[in-house]
Amino acid sequence: MSESSSLIIRGQNGDDWESLYALLSLNEVALNTSELPYVSEDAFRDRFASPPANTHVLIAETGLPSGRKRIVGAAWLEVQARPRRRHVARLTLIAHPDMAGSQEEASLLKATLDLGEGWLGLRRIETLVFAEDTRALALVQAHGFVVEATLRRYAIRAGRLADGCLLARLAHRQGEGGQHEQEA
DSSP: OEEOSSEEEEEOOGGGHHHHHHHHTSHHHHHTSSSOTTOOHHHHHHHHSSOOTTEEEEEEEEEOTTSOEEEEEEEEEEEOOSGGGTTEEEEEEEEOTTTTTSHHHHHHHHHHHHIIIIISOOSEEEEEEETTOHHHHHHHHHTTOEEEEEEEEEEEETTEEEEEEEEEEEOOEETTTTEEOOOO
């Protein structure tokens, strides 16, 4: 678990699906994901309440003045199941519009990369970002992701076909001990 002034990054709990459903239902969040918008609560619960064994979830939550907690972001690492691709995971990151572009969003991404590379032993992490989402592109590129392909007319976004960028990050290892380099 990681904590900044009021941000806590933790693993997913079984009852987080309701807050995740509300977060993914926000128009600004749905616009920048490749998830189907307006999915039913039952379908969402079935998919997100208990992720499969090869999917690891980190939740970013913040404290409210009332003392309650509010989920403001989430990141999924889906490790590839095929034996020759078990060193690779697909990253999905969502953030509440109030958190988008903030240090808290960067902290969630950094914690997810640490989980993937430091704890799961991943050598490659891939993510897909819409080409028009310059904020998300800048965020992942600042953390070592490189554009590998542009997927023309990848998905419908805001009523029209939009391009997607496939980005990847290779784990930064040094020496024989496999210790991580310190990030700036």
